[in-house]
Amino acid sequence: MAEPQSKPASIDSFEVRILRQEAPGRASYWERHRVDYEPQMNVISVLQKIAAKATTIDGRSVTPVAWDCNCLEEICGACTMVINGRVRQACSALVDNLLQQEDPNEIRLEPMSKFPVVRDLMVDRSRLFRALEKARAWVPVDGYYELGPGPRVSPEVQEQAYPLSKCMSCGCCLEACPQYTKVELTRLSGETDEEFQQRKRATYDQSFIGAHAISQIMLFNMHPTGKHEAAARLDQLTAPGGIQICGNAQNCVAVCPKEIPLTTSIARAGRATTAHVIKKWFDR
Amino acid sequence: MAARPRVMIVGGGLAGLAAAMKLAELEVDVDLMSLTPVKRSHSVCAQGGINSVNDQTRQLGDDEWKHFDDTVYGGDFLQHQPPVKEMAYWAPPVIDLMDRLGVTFNRTPEGFLDRRRFGGTLYKRTAFAGATTGQQLLYALDEQVRRWEVAGRIRKFEFWDFLAPILDEQGRCRGCVAQDLVTMEIRSFPADFVVLATGGCGLIFGRSTMSMVCTGSAVSRCFQAGAKYGNGEFVQVHPTAIPGADKLRLMSESARGEGGRVWVPRKPHDSRDPRQIPEEERYYFLEERYPEYGNLVPRDIATREIFSVCVQEGLSVDPDRQAVYLDLTHIPRAELDRKLGGILEIYEKFQGVDPRDVPMKIFPAVHYSMGGLWVDYERTADGGLVPAHPKNQATSIPGLYAIGECDYQYHGANRLGANSLLSCIFSGLFVAPGLADQLENLTGGVASELPAGLFESARRREEERHAELLSRDGGGENPYLLHQQLGDIMTRTATVVRHNDQLAEAIEQVLELRDRADRCALSDTGNWTNQNVVFTKSLQDMFPIALTILRGALMRDECRGAHYKPEFELPGLTSDDPAERRRQAEQWVDAFVEKNRKWLKSTIACWNADRRDIDISYEDVDTSLIPPRPRLYGLVGAETIEEVWRERQQAMAEPTGEAAGAPAGT
Ligand SMILES: Cc1cc2nc3c(=O)[nH]c(=O)nc-3n(C[C@H](O)[C@H](O)[C@H](O)COP(=O)(O)OP(=O)(O)OC[C@H]3O[C@@H](n4cnc5c(N)ncnc54)[C@H](O)[C@@H]3O)c2cc1C
Ligand code: SF4
Ligand code: SF4
Ligand code: FES
Secondary structure: OOOOOOOOOOOOEEEEEEEEEOOOOOOEEEEEEEEEOOOOOEHHHHHHHHHHHOEOOOOOEOOOOOOOOOOOOOOOOOOEEEEOOEEEEOOOOEHHHHHHHHOOOEEEEEOOOOOOEEEOOEEOOHHHHHHHHHOOOOOOOOOOOOOOOOOOOOHHHHHHHHHHHOOOOOOHHHHHOOOOOOOOOOOOOOOOHHHHHHHHHHHHHHOOOOHHHHHHHHHHHHOOOHHHHHHHHHHHHHOOOOHHHOOOOOHHHHHOOOOOOHHHHHHHHHHHHHHHHHHHHHHO | OOOOOEEEEEOOOHHHHHHHHHHHHOOOEEEEEEOOOHHHOHHHHOOOOEEOOOHHHHHOOOOHHHHHHHHHHHOOOOOOHHHHHHHHHHHHHHHHHHHHOOOOOOEOOOOOEOEEOOOOOOOOOEEOOOOOHHHHHHHHHHHHHHHHHHOOOEEEEEOEEEEEEEEOOOOOEEEEEEEEOOOOOEEEEEOOEEEEOOOOOHHHHOOOOOOOOOOOHHHHHHHHOOOOEEOOOOEEEEEEEEOOOOOOEEOOOHHHHOOOEEEEEOOOOOOOOHHHOOHHHEEOHHHHHOOOOHHHOOHHHHHHHHHHHHHOOOOOOOOOOOOEEEEOOOOOHHHHHHHHHHHHHHHHHHHOOOOOOOOEEEEEEEEEEOOEEOOOOOEOOOOOEOOOOOOOOEOOOOOEEEOHHHEOOOOOOOOOOOOHHHHHHHHHHHHHHHHHHHHHOOOOOOHHHOOHHHHHHHHHHHHHHHHHHHOOOOOOEOHHHHHHHHHHHHHHHOOOOOOHHHHHHHHHHHHHHHHHHHOEOOOOOOOOOOHHHHHHHHHHOHHHHHHHHHHHHHHOOOOEOOEOOHHHOOOOOOOOOHHHHHHHHHHHHHHHHHHHHHHOEEEEEEEEOOOOEEEEEEEEOOOOOOOOOOOOOOOOOHHHHHHHHHHHHHHHHOOOOOOOOOOOOO
């Protein structure tokens, strides 16, 4: 349980150091801001104050820092960034805790390093959503007409599935994974939007699919209807970029804000793919 | 090959995704646009659940009609009844569908969907998935949409801002202009229909329980293009939110649904640890005042009671800010974890205190916009809707539709808990067949083949607005500070309690802020991922809706649902003498009938571009299915009034002529 908050001793302002980058391909640089302390601030309210002021610690006017957020309740996954060296959501990063438990003098904010920077703290996480396409992360229902209720599910199965279905595609697990390396492409001259998207997708597909999609595959392979496409999903796990890349470093599970049992999913996926490969071999 | 028609859906919350997936199934090509990746839409925040009649409640006497009745009663009869009736009858199949799509609803030991009770009803209608029902429902739809995206039927445009609908000379909508939030490119999107599914507008109040993109900007842009706006002044304030500096985080009604008790110490500012305060020194004010519903009274009543206990009666549990206790500590931990885990985590995460051990501190916050774009429907003889009719969900701009929280249609003067997720998915599914049918016989050709001039000039208009903002000299107004001021004014004057003098003053202040917002200067004048300019535009577009809320509230001299003006409240009965009490009850009922004659009307706002302000008119409400009746929760003399009311209803049932409380209009 988090400690009840109290104001860190004698602080009326603190420093925030932000790793900024104006656009893809540009050099990044650190910028320092001073922010007045208020009780119960989180990193989002810090960024809001910095945006409203748009002045650095040495009085220079600067453009407001770009960042992504929406729900402010750690449920949409948008505001993920690296805070004091640790990947997490900015909205649930409380200033009191950061100053008390990590560094009493400053808060450091950096964009995630495994995704291309769009600007400042905003990154392009389209690869993560592409992985969900590759994973066929959906229940293949017949359609949306009235066809009665879904399959009966025991509470035990629901309690197993529910945690996996809380994955908000934030990407923390990918940021922490040593096997997940950054893929950054730039548009070629003469390439259309569609061609560029196509090339991006193809490149993503060759690269590691990552813990979050592996876990989604296990979620849908568990579902009574989702199961019908289990083989196709396992095929993806044995294809290039599949589960064989995972080195079982277990960093992913340690950083997942939703405490999703990723390594359990990975272990189950490992067993399922082995069985799947053997079965395919016998079925030849 | 001739170009195929397309539908543009703006917004990828529950409503937009449901419409996209249903259209895709009907073989319609869909473009889906959103400010955020659709999976990160505001709908993920919904915690509590989604309502429908179910096998269990049925056997206790429940049916669709009662769900319909609870919804219009909760909405103080301000909704047209046919769409609400249709929705109630669709609710069970909607939940079946979501169940088939793999939503991880909580289960009973036998494997059926578990249900809980929400405010404003006596039945356990609410299906839920832990404390993240909205997230689970949204993901199920997001997954289906991804499936169609892979199949090539749906194209997504995420990180795009809807700037304006494109209207042809006849005023029909032929697409929209939007801006890429990354590259800042402004582009025209030809579309044969545009469906707005852009959610609520809580940010007009500064802080609310809503997500950061809920600025109402897209709706405002359609409003300024001529779409009518309905019932703007009806804004739901949720009784239980956790006050925070950046956001007021919701504590779901399910905390009360699962047995949470609201109380304050009887002694003002009792500084003891709440756990040390003995039962008899606790004031469980909802339970005492509303014995039947107890802590589960409808939201408007809970909100007002909490507000008045703190503000009028001075019983706030905190000396320097307003709050009451919401107490779960009497419920076993394991049960709390299983049923409310997610929402309790939110409290713990953002307050640093475990609500399983210590009562939570909560206070009301702006939560839901009942008002929204006016939309139409086609009624059947028995009071439902004609399926696949082109009028269903159509705004007053031909070719432009609205669904989800951004339409005004389903919740009247107040929304019942767990009915909104339903109205979003329902309206999304329901709009689709009508659009698909019309695409079969499009007159005047496919939008993408219309002369390019229409799209060019629409784009150029937006480019000019954009360029003008970027070229401003420094030293102007700061948009973030103006937003704070707007939020303060709106929260102070247009939330729980409303007074005409304050509203009138607020309008003057908001008009002044609007003019100052015209002079905003940007701290970022670049053309790459410029969040500053995007925010400034959305701020400027908050004013038309803010004025709609304020003017609607000022003009409506009555109390109805979430709109509460003490000066116009019908007071309870004062006399103890039976005859006199009876006479007062008669008077009360007369006053109620008169109030409905005058005010049982939808507020319709139109944008007046010359004055840059709004015009208001009123439309009759179709109350032909369930005659309006008074809501008497907790009123002194309720039984006597009830008696008089019933007698009059009986008298009216005799076939002669029109009488009290008869349907106002069609
Ligand atoms: C904290 C909270 C809890 C709730 N709990 C419940 C509950 O338990 N039960 C219940 O029934 N209801 C609940 N509600 C209400 C319910 O969640 C919402 O009414 C519903 O999710 C709205 O869905 P929607 O599809 O209309 O819009 P949203 O989910 O708000 O989605 C709007 C979409 O429009 C897009 N958009 C907006 N503006 C633009 C623009 N200018 N350009 C492009 N795209 C744009 C956004 O990106 C987003 O994709 C809750 C609400 C809140 C705030
Ligand atoms: S266990 Fe696999 S997926 Fe997780 S961090 Fe390690 S290598 Fe990456
Ligand atoms: S598994 Fe956890 S860390 Fe990974 S994307 Fe999902 S929620 Fe984020
Ligand atoms: S803003 Fe949604 S997770 Fe932080």
